[in-house]
Amino acid sequence: PQLQQFIEIETQKQKFQFLVHGLTDICWELCIDKPSSRLDNKSEHCLKNCVERFIDCSNFVLNRFGKTQFAAATEEITFD
Amino acid sequence: PQLQQFIEIETQKQKFQFLVHGLTDICWELCIDKPSSRLDNKSEHCLKNCVERFIDCSNFVLNRFGKTQFAAATEEITFD
Amino acid sequence: PQLQQFIEIETQKQKFQFLVHGLTDICWELCIDKPSSRLDNKSEHCLKNCVERFIDCSNFVLNRFGKTQFAAATEEITFD
Amino acid sequence: QVKQQIAVANAQELLTKMTEKCFKKCINKPGTTLDSSEQKCVAMCMDRYMDSWNLVSRAYSSRLQKERQRL
Amino acid sequence: QVKQQIAVANAQELLTKMTEKCFKKCINKPGTTLDSSEQKCVAMCMDRYMDSWNLVSRAYSSRLQKERQRL
Amino acid sequence: QVKQQIAVANAQELLTKMTEKCFKKCINKPGTTLDSSEQKCVAMCMDRYMDSWNLVSRAYSSRLQKERQRL
Structure with a gap:
């Protein structure tokens, strides 16, 4: 049980970190033009907002898809 | 035997759907500029033609590669 | 032992070839604009230099990361 | 159950791609x-x-x- | 057999990438x-x-x- | 050991992405x-x-x- 819990926590951490790799990729492309000698305020704000808005966007997509299409779409997609 | 057939069919379906995800990705980038309130005729034609031409292109590559290079290339690639 | 060695060598070869697929992808995007009837000198030089510089860049990143940040970063990244 | 697992995997792939594509199309300057x-x-x-x-x-x-019929 | 499997996987990866790259380079307006x-x-x-x-x-x-020889 | 494996996998992913991103940003005409x-x-x-x-x-x-606290 302790081992299982340990593995679960580590799996969670790894999932978290892989999402961070993906988010860094997306927000780097959106916010960083030419690398400079330090991270300026504009880029820093952009990165923070990018993370927040991406999660907003993801939640929005999930909710909307869930409400209007989930049952229908899953059927359609699966048994097309 | 029935179970095996069931698994085979489901595997086929999953393969099909993953190819659809890939094709949608490619044709979305090629055909959809700004999302609008409905899918206009131009985008619809573009998407259909994109699917057909991608398969044509894929068949063309496969045939041509098969004819001229397969044996040679496989050797070269493998034992380089 | 012979089988093990055989598998090891084949695994190495496969790793090598997958790195070649990745490098070809990156250098193709950087060096090839419109495909022409033969690989001109400019593209050929660009491809060769691209491979060499990518490995330089990779070594540079590895060394610099190793020197200044490895211990610290691994901790920070892992237990954040 | 297998069917359901595939349907879930498929919906997840769809949602992941949709989120990324629509974020890129719609959010250029995140506020x-x-x-x-x-x-x-x-x-x-x-x-x-x-x-x-x-x-x-x-x-x-x-x-x-169509291709199957041709064979 | 292992060799052949690797050769096939390798040729498949090559063909997949080639098809995608050449489709993108050559077909801009699919007719x-x-x-x-x-x-x-x-x-x-x-x-x-x-x-x-x-x-x-x-x-x-x-x-x-070259790198191996330097070591 | 599991922790270390994850840390290594994570550092590898970071280094791979970093190398690709920085190569693209910094080397436009490889000399x-x-x-x-x-x-x-x-x-x-x-x-x-x-x-x-x-x-x-x-x-x-x-x-x-924040999201966990809201629930």
Whole structure:
């Protein structure tokens, strides 16, 4: 049980970190033009907002898809 | 035997759907500029033609590669 | 032992070839604009230099990361 | 159960791609909220992505059938 | 057999990448057929992609050898 | 040991992405050496990438906590 819990926590951490790799990729492309000698305020704000808005966007997509299409779409997609 | 057939069919379906995800990705980038309130005729034609031409292109590559290079290339690639 | 060695060598070869697929992808995007009837000198030089510089860049990143940040970063990244 | 697992994997792949594509199309300068024009854009983008997915799926499916008949 | 499996996996990866790259280079406005100028472009693109793959493979291989000798 | 494996996998993913991103940002016309201005650019790019990774990690982490508290 302790081992299982340990593995679960580590799996969670790894999932978290892989999402961070993906988010860094997306927000780097959106916010960083030419690398400079330090991270300026504009880029820093952009990165923070990018993370927040991406999660907003993801939640929005999930909710909307869930409400209007989930049952229908899953059927359609699966048994097309 | 029935179970095996069931698994085979489901595997086929999953393969099909993953190819659809890939094709949608490619044709979305090629055909959809700004999302609008409905899918206009131009985008619809573009998407259909994109699917057909991608398969044509894929068949063309496969045939041509098969004819001229397969044996040679496989050797070269493998034992380089 | 012979089988093990055989598998090891084949695994190495496969790793090598997958790195070649990745490098070809990156250098193709950087060096090839419109495909022409033969690989001109400019593209050929660009491809060769691209491979060499990518490995330089990779070594540079590895060394610099190793020197200044490895211990610290691994901790920070892992237990954040 | 296998069917359900595949349906879930498939819906997840669809949602992941949809989120990334629509974020890229609709949020160019991320601000302090997801404002109403961005939400409207994402909603339209989702519908167009579903349309495209279904259209591609049908086009690919009918092409496969044609090729099978030719053999 | 292992060798053959690897060769097949490798050829598949090559063909998948080649198809995607050459589709992107040669088909900008997909029409009702793959016309002859598109076919010609795809054929050239395939040859250049093979050239590039082989060139990259040789360049990478010789670099690895140099690095090994330095150690 | 599991922790270490994850840390290594994570560092590898970071290094792979960093190398690709910084190569793309800093080497537009690959020459016969990695010259000093390219090296300087790659060094800055690495630092900015680490900054970004850490910033994204903190922002994402604090957002997750906020969402958990709301439930």
